[in-house]
Amino acid sequence: MSDPTATGPAVPPLDADVIVVGGGPVGATTALKLARGGMRVIVLEQREATGLEERATTFHPPTLEMLDDLGLAEPLIERGVRADSYQFRDAKLGKIVDLRFDILSGDTRFPFRLQCEQSVMTRMAIAALDEEPLAEYHPNSRVGTIRRIDGHVEVDVQSGPRRGTIRAAHLVGADGMRSTVREQLGIGFHGHTYPERFLVISTQVPLQEELPDIAYVNYIADPVDWHVLMRNPSGWRILFPAPPSWGSDEDVLAPDNVLRQFRRVLPDRDADAIDWVTLYEVHRKVADRLRDGSTYLVGDAAHVNNPMGGMGMNSGVHDGYLLAEILLRGHAGEEVDADLDRWAERRRAVALDFVGKETEGNWSALRDDDEQRRAAQRAAWEALGADDEARHEFLLTSSMLSSLRG
Numbered sequence: 413m414s415d416p417t418a419t420g421p422a423v424p425p426l427d428a429d430v431i432v433v434g435g436g437p438v439g440a441t442t443a444l445k446l447a448r449g450g451m452r453v454i455v456l457e458q459r460e461a462t463g464l465e466e467r468a469t470t471f472h473p474p475t476l477e478m479l480d481d482l483g484l485a486e487p488l489i490e491r492g493v494r495a496d497s498y499q500f501r502d503a504k505l506g507k508i509v510d511l512r513f514d515i516l517s518g519d520t521r522f523p524f525r526l527q528c529e530q531s532v533m534t535r536m537a538i539a540a541l542d543e544e545p546l547a548e549y550h551p552n553s554r555v556g557t558i559r560r561i562d563g564h565v566e567v568d569v570q571s572g573p574r575r576g577t578i579r580a581a582h583l584v585g586a587d588g589m590r591s592t593v594r595e596q597l598g599i600g601f602h603g604h605t606y607p608e609r610f611l612v613i614s615t616q617v618p619l620q621e622e623l624p625d626i627a628y629v630n631y632i633a634d635p636v637d638w639h640v641l642m643r644n645p646s647g648w649r650i651l652f653p654a655p656p657s658w659g660s661d662e663d664v665l666a667p668d669n670v671l672r673q674f675r676r677v678l679p680d681r682d683a684d685a686i687d688w689v690t691l692y693e694v695h696r697k698v699a700d701r702l703r704d705g706s707t708y709l710v711g712d713a714a715h716v717n718n719p720m721g722g723m724g725m726n727s728g729v730h731d732g733y734l735l736a737e738i739l740l741r742g743h744a745g746e747e748v749d750a751d752l753d754r755w756a757e758r759r760r761a762v763a764l765d766f767v768g769k770e771t772e773g774n775w776s777a778l779r780d781d782d783e784q785r786r787a788a789q790r791a792a793w794e795a796l797g798a799d800d801e802a803r804h805e806f807l808l809t810s811s812m813l814s815s816l817r818g
């Protein structure tokens with residue numbers, strides 16, 4: 413009912429409690445957590461459908477715990493491949509250590525690494541959103557301008573059925589590395605792009621038969637020939653560094669170069685054994701802040717890192733899930749402003765001091781060209797295999813459990 417004593421133009425009603433820009437893995441899971449908790453959510457995704465491009469394939473234990481709360485862990489585990497250990501290897505010497513996750517069974521319900529394409533999980537989350545009465549998911553809906561007016565947030569949607577202006581109390585920018593939300597808020601994104609690109613070659617050749625002592629996730633150290641071998645539900649993925657000396661992207665992706673690299677791992681195979689090839693730039697960047705009033709940045713919009721350790725998407729899912737928990741408490745009437753500030757500081761610190769350092773450290777260790785340091789690193793990895801306490805501490809970190817403590 414309108415107030416007869418009120419003056420001035422009527423304030424239009426809000427379309428939702430939260431607008432989530434971006435329906436990638438982070439936006440979709442954040443929106444699902446919010447809607448399941450009782451907030452009205454609109455997700456705006458510029459693409460027609462979730463891309464199948466080969467990006468994240470690793471789900472760490474704490475991410476599986478969060479996905480379990482959303483009912484997604486079990487179906488994802490059914491679709492994925494369970495890695496019960498992972499290895500550090502040397503390109504010439506072979507296996508150095510096989511690190512078994514069972515030592516984490518007192519710390520998590522999911523003491524393993526799940527290998528599955530991120531698009532599988534994103535599609536599951538979007539399908540679950542479609543079932544939620546409090547959620548709307550709109551593909552083909554690109555967000556352009558963002559405004560903050562009278563304590564709420566307005567966005568202009570440039571395409572799709574929700575084209576026009578929509579309003580909500582909160583806005584979550586889950587719109588990836590080139591975030592429009594971050595740019596519209598004028599938030600800096602500082603760091604660097606690595607000189608190497610990453611060449612990813614997928615194959616259905618059963619590598620575990622060709623290299624019988626490997627695990628489902630293997631980091632192979634060498635100053636020049638370092639690479640990563642990872643099992644996915646659809647086959648194996650081989651990741652190589654592509655240094656600037658290999659030339660342009662076209663040069664790197666030229667069929668003869670791709671085959672040459674592939675044969676470093678599988679010398680007797682031909683091009684018909686290659687399923688899929690992609691080349692990525694790799695960055696290490698973090699947003700100057702993750703909160704601006706009732707607008708928040710999560711996932712790649714907030715931070716990007718190299719994929720050595722598989723932490724980018726995982727930490728993004730953690731950002732969004734933890735943010736949603738606080739917003740839901742606020743929705744229930746609690747005062748949460750200070751908690752939102754703490755969330756923003758803590759998640760930024762995790763991106764800088766945990767994910768950034770871990771992934772950088774992993775990469776440096778794999779490609780170190782100093783023979784003394786390489787020998788010391790090999791000895792340190794071997795020691796992990798022989799010392800349960802040290803291996804436990806190490807795996808708490810590499811599986812990201814420790815990033816959520818304290």
Ligand SMILES: Cc1cc2nc3c(=O)[nH]c(=O)nc-3n(C[C@H](O)[C@H](O)[C@H](O)COP(=O)(O)OP(=O)(O)OC[C@H]3O[C@@H](n4cnc5c(N)ncnc54)[C@H](O)[C@@H]3O)c2cc1C
Pocket residue numbers: 433434435436437438439456457458459466467468469470471530553554555556586587588589590591592610612692710711712713719721722723724725726727728
């Ligand atoms: C080779 C490679 C391997 C990787 N491996 C791993 C791994 O094993 N584990 C891991 O944790 N991470 C990994 N990552 C990182 C992971 O892929 C990303 O961290 C993850 O995709 C981030 O998810 P996101 O939802 O934040 O962003 P994105 O996946 O980029 O999704 C953002 C979405 O926002 C949409 N969007 C953008 N702008 C707008 C707009 N203006 N309006 C509406 N929609 C918009 C986009 O279309 C997109 O769908 C890897 C990355 C690469 C490149």
